[in-house]
Amino acid sequence: MLERLLVGETISLDLVNTEWIDRGEMVDFLAADGAAELWFREYGFDPATEDVEALRAARAAIRSLLESPGPEADARMNDVLSHGYESTRVSDGRPGTTSATDPGWGAAWRAARAFTELLATHPDRIRQCAHPDCVLYFYDTSRNGSRRWHSMETCGARTKSARHYRRSVSEEKAKQH
Template sequence: MVQRLLVGETLSLDLVNTEWVEHGAPVDFLADADAADVWFRDYGFDPESERLDALLASRRAIRECLDEPGDAADAALNDVLSHGHERVLMVEGRPEKAIETDPGWYAAWSAAFAYTTLLATQPDRVRQCAHPDCVLYFFDTSRNGGRRWHSMETCGARTKSARHYRRQVSVEKATDPR
């Protein structure tokens, strides 16, 4: 099974980040049925009662909202959201939220709903990694909101290393007597 690059983000971003590019080739963590079951379990969903096609539809819709926001992206996300709803009930004198979804859509709907919640609270903190070859998204939790890479150890280091290399080559060309 393929090892995921970035985990620990919000549910919606962790779902989107099940696709990435590695050595120039696209990788889809959910393409393996066993990996999909792991993803469902990791987030508290029962793989036996969830539909992978629904989860993939949610991932496509969220990614479309991130990559190409607009009417088509809104429609795709709304389609996923139409498979469930959240309501408030009074239970023993206290309000409690109840989620109802179509069979097999609980994980997909939850990820889409989590994305809308993220947008409603701090949309400016949802970022794509600044490395030009990276497709991962993250929620910027830095104090000043200036985080640029999903990981300083991978993309951040690669970007800084490439910048240093370009400077060195430029200096060598400038000082070459030929």
């Protein structure tokens, strides 16, 4: 079983992060044996009633909005969102919201809906990792909103190490001239 690189984000960003690049090749976690079922269970969905193709459609729609927003990306997201709805009702004087989805679309719709909530509340906190070879996204929860990498231990350290190496090489060349 593949191990995901970044977990613990919101359901929508966790879904987008089921694709990453490893040694120059795109990896699809959802394509690994048993991985989609594990993802469904992690978010409280019954794998027997969910459709992995719907989940992939939601992932593509969210990624499309992140990477190339516009009418086509909007249409992809709206297609996913059309598979469910929310309803507000009052019971015992208190409002409550329930959702209903087409069969197989529960997880996909919930991830897409959660992404629209992020866009509505804090779109400036949704970030792609600053490492040039990383395709992972994160929600910046730092106090000043300055987080740059999905992980300081991996991409942050690689970026800083590469910068140090370039600086050392430049200084060495300058000494030789």
